[in-house]
Amino acid sequence: MKSRPSLRFCLLQFLALSLILLSACSHTPAPKRYPLQGRVVAVDAGARQITIAHQDVPGLMKGMTMPFLVSKKDDWVFRAIAPGDDIHATLVMSSEPHLEDITFSKTGAIVGDVTSQVHIPQPGEEVPDLTLTNQNGTIIHFQQFDQTPLLLTFIYTRCPFPNYCLRMSNNFAQVLQKLQKNPKAFAEVKLLSISIDPEHDTPEVLRGYGAHYVGSVDPNFQHWQFASGTPEQVRQAANFFGLSYDVKGGQIVHSLQTVLVKDGKVLKIYSGNTWTPDEVAAEIVNVVSGG
Helix, strand or coil, X not given: CCCCCCHHHXXXXXXXXXXXXXXXXXXXXXXXXXXXXXXXXXXXXXXXXXXXXXXXXXXXXXCCEEEEEECXXXXXXXXXXXXXXXXXXXXXXXXXXXXXEEEEECCCCCCCCCECCCCCCXXXXXXXXXXXXXXXXXXXXXXXXXXXXEEEEEECCCCCCCCCHHHHHHHHHHHHHHHCCCHHHHHHCEEEEEECCCCCCCHHHHHHHHHHHHCCCCCCCCCEEEEECCHHHHHHHHHHCCCCEECCCCCEECCCEEEEXXXXXXXXXXXXXXXXXHHHHHHHHHHHCCC
C-alpha cells in the first residue's frame, strides 16, 4: 500500500511552485540594445550627454540629431571626444536610455561644425506671427493665440524615448485633464504640440497621434492642437523658442523646450523634462485668474 505525501511535503511543493510563478511574473524584460553611429555635434560633460547627428537606427528610429545620456562606465569619453568626431556606440533602451561601448575617431572637424547659436526667449519677449499647419490641414497663425494663454512644446511622433516626446505628450494630456476641473481655465487655454519632423508628420499622422492623447477630454482638438509645416516654418518656430540645429546636417536638435505664452508674449519657459503637470496647470489657472 502506497503512503500518501505528508501535509508538510505538499505545503513545501506549493510554496516552491508559487515562488517560481511569482519570479516568472515579475521578471523584467532585458533592455533592447541597438547599434548607433553618427557624428558628434555637441558635448556636455556636466550633463553626461553627447549630441549626435545619427544615422537611422533599424527597428527603432529614423536618423535624428539629439542628445544622448552616456553610461557612467563610459564617462572617460568626455576627456577626449569633440564635435565633428565620428562615433559608434550601443544604444540601450532601458527606463533611462543611454549609450554604452563607445568608440570614436577623429575627423579633423572644421570650426563651425557645431550647433547653431541658441536663442533663449526671455519673459516678456513678443512671439512672432509664426505659421504652421495643424492636424486638420488648417493653417494656423500665432497671432490667433494673442488673446489666450498658450502652452506649447516640441515633439515628433516616431520618438521612442519614454523621457522625451512620450513624456511631453503624457504631461500635456495630464495638464488638460487637470484644467478640465476649472471651467474658466479649460475654456480659455490652448495647447500646441509642434512636430520637428515635417516630412513624416503630415496632418493625417498628427491627427492619429493626437487622438491617442486628447482622448475624450478634447476629441475635436478644440483645446489642444498638433501642428507642423514646411521645414523652414518649423525651423523658425524652433529657433525662436530655444531649439538649436546642427549646422552641418541642418537638422533641428531634438531637445526639450516647453513655453507658456500670454497675450502674445513669452511668460515662462520650462526647459528639459523635470516640470510636472501639477505646476504647469497651477500656473495656467493663476494666469487665467489674473495672477
